[in-house]
Amino acid sequence: MDMNRVKQIVSSPADIPVYYNGxxxxxxxxxxxxxxxxxxxxxxxxxxxxxxxxxxxxxxGEAAH
Incomplete structure (x- = not known):
């Protein structure tokens, strides 16, 4: 993930699934x-x-890097 996406997620009212080490x-x-x-x-x-x-x-759903 990149910093711009992190900012979008933090400011979003939606529940966006994010994972760290699965x-x-x-x-x-x-x-x-x-x-x-x-x-x-x-x-x-x-x-x-x-x-x-x-x-x-x-x-x-994001492809692994």
Whole structure:
């Protein structure tokens, strides 16, 4: 995924499936300068936020890189 798509997803009212290492996540925010996104698991564990490289995020149905 690229940073422009991350920004679109964060600002979208739609529920857009995003995955990190095959696990469904929510994008909480992003750091454009470092090309990182802050995510947490969709199962509700907000305390397990982590910063991950934007390039490693995938949308459902998106071809793997």
């Amino acid at each position: 696990v469904s996540v929510w994008i909480d925010g992003y750091d454009e300068e470092n090309q990182m996104a802050t995510v947490h698991l969709r199962d509700g564990r907000l305390n397990e936020r982590r910063d991950v490289p934007v390039a490693e995020l995938e949308e459902k």
